Amino acid sequence: QVQLQESGPGLVKPSQTLSLTCTVSGGSISSGGYYWSWIRQHPGKGLEWIGYIYYSGSTYYNPSLKSRVTISVDTSKNQFSLKLSSVTAADTAVYYCARDPYGDYWFDPWGQGTLVTVSS
Amino acid sequence: EIVLTQSPGTLSLSPGERATLSCRASQSVSSSYLAWYQQKPGQAPRLLIYGASSRATGIPDRFSGSGSGTDFTLTISRLEPEDFAVYYCQQYGSSPPKFTFGPGTKVDIK
Numbered sequence: 339q340v341q342l343q344e345s346g347p348g349l350v351k352p353s354q355t356l357s358l359t360c361t362v363s364g365g366s367i368s369s370g371g372y373y374w375s376w377i378r379q380h381p382g383k384g385l386e387w388i389g390y391i392y393y394s395g396s397t398y399y400n401p402s403l404k405s406r407v408t409i410s411v412d413t414s415k416n417q418f419s420l421k422l423s424s425v426t427a428a429d430t431a432v433y434y435c436a437r438d439p440y441g442d443y444w445f446d447p448w449g450q451g452t453l454v455t456v457s458s
Numbered sequence: 459e460i461v462l463t464q465s466p467g468t469l470s471l472s473p474g475e476r477a478t479l480s481c482r483a484s485q486s487v488s489s490s491y492l493a494w495y496q497q498k499p500g501q502a503p504r505l506l507i508y509g510a511s512s513r514a515t516g517i518p519d520r521f522s523g524s525g526s527g528t529d530f531t532l533t534i535s536r537l538e539p540e541d542f543a544v545y546y547c548q549q550y551g552s553s554p555p556k557f558t559f560g561p562g563t564k565v566d567i568k
Contacts, residue, residue: 375557384546384559384560384561384562385503385546385548385559386559387556387557387558387559398555400556401554401556434502434503442490442508442509443490443491443493443508443549443550443557444493444505444508444548445493445495445503445505445548445557446504446505446508446514447505448502448503448504449502450501450502451502
């Protein structure tokens, strides 16, 4: 079955850019049929959808984060990535990648998540 | 923007009891756009219910979802020890396109 795994630095300095990658195994991003999303969870808090990308490269972002977010896809590596610029302590969170069936509106499966702390 | 409210915030029950969790939307939500997740400490959320009432693959039939419009319910018919967790509802809004989650209901052992 499809599995997702996040990777990237666990510590980012304020004002810098957070960069994470999600590697997909057990299925091909380029096959289509799914959106690939990033979702975050602040410590002890609820969940916030960041945005998604289709294999073609088309994206949609949460309007509240849109000015700072870039999601890209590398089908040759079966990966998609998140960049969040100008980070502050408020961006400290566990970041998850997840799959969303095209035309449907839920997330399954999810990666295990990776904690990113913003601190100097 | 549609806001989801979940109640109660915490539900204290014993194994074997029935759990009824509520998710209320600030505007009408298409049932197709409503999902429920379970999250245990240190783990990612797991999809339980999609389309308001369809169980995801591998989810036991003690979990059921219902509702329409602005009021949705997740019911766990008989709590098993592994069901004590936090449960989130999630909706998709098309104007603007955006996914939002409720704040969660924690089901803990009484």
